[in-house]
Amino acid sequence: MGSALLIERWAWWRPAGVSVILALAGAPSVPLIWQAIGAGGLTGGLTEAFRSSLMNSTQVAILAGAAALFTGLPLGVLAGIYSFPFRTLMLVILAMPLLLPSHLLAIGWSSIGIRLSFSEWLSGLPGCVLVFAAMGVPLVLLTTLASCSSLTESQIEAARLSGGERTVITQVLRHAFYPGLVAATLSGILSLSDPGPGQIFGLPVAAAEILTSFAAFFDFARAGQQCLILSGITLCIVAPALFFAASPLANELLVRQTRPIRLKRQAAPSRLAALLMFGVVAVQLMFPLLGLSLPAFSGGQFERAWNEVARTFQDTALYAAGAGMTATALGFLLAFCAARNERLRHACLAGSLALLALPPSLAALGVIAIAVGAPEWTDPLLRSRLTVSLTLGARFFPVSALVALRAWASTPATWVLAAAVHGISLRRYLWKVLLPFLAPSLLMSFLISALLAASDVVTTLLLHPPGASSLPLTIFTIMANAPESIVATLCLLYVAGAAILMGCLWWITGKAWK
Amino acid sequence: MLVRLLSIIALLILTSCGAEDAARPAPVVVYSSVDEVFARPIVERFQQETGIEVRLVPDTEETKSAGLLNRLIAEKDRPQADVFWSGDPVRAAILKSRGLSAPYHSAQAEGLPAQFSDPEGHWTGFSARARVLIYNRNLVQAGQEPKSIMDLIGPRFKGRAVIANPLFGTTSMHAAALFGSLGEAKAKEFFEQFTANGGKILSSNGEVRRRVADGEFAAGITDTDDANVARLEGKPVGFVYPDQDGIGVLIIPNCVVLIAGGPNPGGGKKLIDYLLLPKTEQALADSEAAQMPARPGVSVPAAVTPLDQLKPMKVDYAMLGELLDQLAAGYLKDWVDRSSR
Numbered sequence: 007m008g009s010a011l012l013i014e015r016w017a018w019w020r021p022a023g024v025s026v027i028l029a030l031a032g033a034p035s036v037p038l039i040w041q042a043i044g045a046g047g048l049t050g051g052l053t054e055a056f057r058s059s060l061m062n063s064t065q066v067a068i069l070a071g072a073a074a075l076f077t078g079l080p081l082g083v084l085a086g087i088y089s090f091p092f093r094t095l096m097l098v099i100l101a102m103p104l105l106l107p108s109h110l111l112a113i114g115w116s117s118i119g120i121r122l123s124f125s126e127w128l129s130g131l132p133g134c135v136l137v138f139a140a141m142g143v144p145l146v147l148l149t150t151l152a153s154c155s156s157l158t159e160s161q162i163e164a165a166r167l168s169g170g171e172r173t174v175i176t177q178v179l180r181h182a183f184y185p186g187l188v189a190a191t192l193s194g195i196l197s198l199s200d201p202g203p204g205q206i207f208g209l210p211v212a213a214a215e216i217l218t219s220f221a222a223f224f225d226f227a228r229a230g231q232q233c234l235i236l237s238g239i240t241l242c243i244v245a246p247a248l249f250f251a252a253s254p255l256a257n258e259l260l261v262r263q264t265r266p267i268r269l270k271r272q273a274a275p276s277r278l279a280a281l282l283m284f285g286v287v288a289v290q291l292m293f294p295l296l297g298l299s300l301p302a303f304s305g306g307q308f309e310r311a312w313n314e315v316a317r318t319f320q321d322t323a324l325y326a327a328g329a330g331m332t333a334t335a336l337g338f339l340l341a342f343c344a345a346r347n348e349r350l351r352h353a354c355l356a357g358s359l360a361l362l363a364l365p366p367s368l369a370a371l372g373v374i375a376i377a378v379g380a381p382e383w384t385d386p387l388l389r390s391r392l393t394v395s396l397t398l399g400a401r402f403f404p405v406s407a408l409v410a411l412r413a414w415a416s417t418p419a420t421w422v423l424a425a426a427v428h429g430i431s432l433r434r435y436l437w438k439v440l441l442p443f444l445a446p447s448l449l450m451s452f453l454i455s456a457l458l459a460a461s462d463v464v465t466t467l468l469l470h471p472p473g474a475s476s477l478p479l480t481i482f483t484i485m486a487n488a489p490e491s492i493v494a495t496l497c498l499l500y501v502a503g504a505a506i507l508m509g510c511l512w513w514i515t516g517k518a519w520k
Numbered sequence: 521m522l523v524r525l526l527s528i529i530a531l532l533i534l535t536s537c538g539a540e541d542a543a544r545p546a547p548v549v550v551y552s553s554v555d556e557v558f559a560r561p562i563v564e565r566f567q568q569e570t571g572i573e574v575r576l577v578p579d580t581e582e583t584k585s586a587g588l589l590n591r592l593i594a595e596k597d598r599p600q601a602d603v604f605w606s607g608d609p610v611r612a613a614i615l616k617s618r619g620l621s622a623p624y625h626s627a628q629a630e631g632l633p634a635q636f637s638d639p640e641g642h643w644t645g646f647s648a649r650a651r652v653l654i655y656n657r658n659l660v661q662a663g664q665e666p667k668s669i670m671d672l673i674g675p676r677f678k679g680r681a682v683i684a685n686p687l688f689g690t691t692s693m694h695a696a697a698l699f700g701s702l703g704e705a706k707a708k709e710f711f712e713q714f715t716a717n718g719g720k721i722l723s724s725n726g727e728v729r730r731r732v733a734d735g736e737f738a739a740g741i742t743d744t745d746d747a748n749v750a751r752l753e754g755k756p757v758g759f760v761y762p763d764q765d766g767i768g769v770l771i772i773p774n775c776v777v778l779i780a781g782g783p784n785p786g787g788g789k790k791l792i793d794y795l796l797l798p799k800t801e802q803a804l805a806d807s808e809a810a811q812m813p814a815r816p817g818v819s820v821p822a823a824v825t826p827l828d829q830l831k832p833m834k835v836d837y838a839m840l841g842e843l844l845d846q847l848a849a850g851y852l853k854d855w856v857d858r859s860s861r
Contacts, residue, residue: 224614371594488556
């Protein structure tokens with residue numbers, strides 16, 4: 007096989023590879039976008055109501071992204087360099103909001119707000135920002151953790167020697183800021199395509215307008231036009247952030263020694279980390295979970311709920327794991343193609359964010375359109391559980407792309423040169439050197455994408471083969487008229503089960519982390 | 521070790537995502553907008569009694585996702601569904617207007633009221649719900665319960681009444697029925713007065729039930745199954761069939777549709793026949809849905825009011841879909857937008 011130098015050399019296949027991967031991820035949305043453009047461009051979708059709801063959505067996205075950044079970034083830094091009691095447990099619990107559909111979190115907040123008489127404070131913008139910030143914090147935190155994993159013990163020691171713990175924290179914050187900023191931007195963008203909290207808290211949002219076009223008017227063309235407008239506006243807003251973030255994301259590691267960080271237990275910072283984590287867990291997760299799950303203790307519906315879990319668990323795990331693998335594979339392939347080229351990195355980020363802004367219905371209905379037009383022998387690819395996994399993976403691959411771009415850039419170019427000098431083949435270099443180094447980022451990318459995919463309801467509803475529903479989808483299909491206690495019990499079982507799985511995975515692969 | 525773990529996961533995924541086993545008999549695929557908790561026991565019973573496998577694809581509330589109807593429309597040229605079990609005639613009529621349904625006159629439809637079904641046989645109505653006024657007993661004194669939907673625009677319920685979004689679900693059907701029954705001027709007056717009186721629009725009937733039961737609002741309009749579930753949970757709610765001295769209460773029959781070009785039309789017809797049996801209506805009446813049998817003579821539990829004891833709203837179910845199409849894109853959308861500002 008070729009030389010390891012292939013990884014660092016510019017070649018024509020790099021921009022081609024980036025284009026192909028972005029095109030693949032965007033391909034499912036093409037049928038409806040084509041229909042939208044054919045129906046008369048974008049003017050049909052730009053109604054007064056849509057314009058006004060766009061303003062609301064933009065406000066929510068910016069505020070939720072900012073809240074996620076200023077909460078998740080310091081938490082991620084502290085968790086990335088210090089050890090404290092129950093660190094792994096807290097990290098697992100903090101990742102849980104990624105697992106829950108936003109609608110459930112919103113209902114949880116609404117319920118606890120009514121019980122404790124503060125529901126008026128949640129009405130409108132505040133409630134929406136609260137829910138989306140809760141989902142953005144784990145995204146920023148996990149991305150920050152992945153960023154910290156590319157630091158070395160010698161860098162931390164150098165910072166510690168020069169100025170103590172304060173310098174360590176400041177320098178790590180600077181190192182992790184741009185990945186955290188892009189993660190916060192991603193979480194803001196995800197909120198644009200989600201109508202749930204806006205509906206619960208009474209705030210008209212763009213995603214609800216698009217949902218109305220789909221579910222009330224069955225007007226795919228109009229919905230497609232609105233989706234294009236949303237995506238275009240998203241790009242315009244995030245373009246400055248991308249411009250500043252792309253270069254720092256490419257900062258590589260230029261050290262000879264690559265001892266990974268050893269988590270230290272320092273009295274004050276460790277205590278601060280533990281306190282902050284507990285505070286965020288309490289506010290962002292415990293309150294809404296309490297609101298959702300209190301009815302579980304009055305209903306005695308455990309057996310009925312367990313039957314639903316048993317029926318849907320395998321498919322839920324399959325969709326989540328399949329999506330995680332697809333997203334990770336696409337994200338790291340993209341990073342491989344983009345390498346350290348700044349223009350390609352800009353293109354990757356811009357393309358990924360534009361895709362993420364599109365509501366999931368667009369891609370899912372596009373996949374159906376492709377499947378319907380295709381011959382029957384394509385059904386195992388286009389009308390099976392694999393279809394759901396691939397579509398979910400394509401939806402959340404921008405998140406993996408962010409982690410991958412950062413991770414790839416942090417690999418030292420000098421390693422490639424050393425491998426070339428010693429005649430190490432590309433295959434051996436990838437397998438023996440690069441893959442182990444990237445392992446923590448691979449795992450993080452897989453986890454984040456799998457969690458986000460597990461909570462998806464729209465894509466699963468539209469694409470799952472008859473009889474292969476997921477647990478979150480089942481919660482949504484029964485919650486209209488099932489007793490509150492069974493919905494609450496299902497939510498508790500779902501979160502508990504996912505937390506146990508995540509904890510096991512984290513523990514099993516802990517060695518890879520070190 | 522991580523790579524080995526990921527490889528095992530990949531292998532499991534690929535082996536689990538295979539195509540159907542061609543040797544097994546074809547199952548019947550039914551898409552259902554009827555709540556899963558009520559539909560699943562019925563189809564499971566059909567499966568046990570006939571040995572025919574049924575794959576149920578339930579829907580979410582319409583405001584939570586693009587919905588199954590969009591899936592059906594998108595799959596039109598090569599459908600996966602054999603039957604669509606709709607919670608109301610409007611969705612069934614939409615399928616007919618888009619050429620997705622096939623006519624089927626089931627022998628089991630005998631005894632069902634003709635006004636609940638499509639004259640050309642594209643959908644057959646059975647087992648019904650009704651639109652009711654739900655109220656919180658802690659916030660509404662005995663004797664002060666609302667008796668008409670017009671009470672919600674009065675001073676008693678100022679700022680304390682809720683309705684679900686009239687662009688979706690049974691609320692959209694109710695809105696269309698009001699325009700048909702009251703006339704355009706009076707119907708518009710109701711909606712305008714509702715918002716002027718501080719009434720709120722919530723996302724769904726389930727939300728109306730939840731927030732009235734929790735005491736955030738005093739009264740609202742929802743369906744009988746929502747109200748009954750709240751009652752069974754011991755929530756402090758009551759409900760009233762509105763306008764028994766006036767225009768009457770809107771009755772919403774379930775409707776069953778044979779999908780044109782479905783993969784298993786024979787199985788689909790058998791399922792439709794089963795759904796139209798009196799014992800299915802009995803089962804739905806006995807369930808938490810507390811549905812009212814459309815067929816006279818089917819016994820009901822104490823919590824269910826038989827249809828013949830209610831004054832129904834005079835509605836042309838076949839025309840409601842068309843009326844709703846005009847209203848949804850016009851007045852109703854405008855009203856929802858203005859109310860949300």
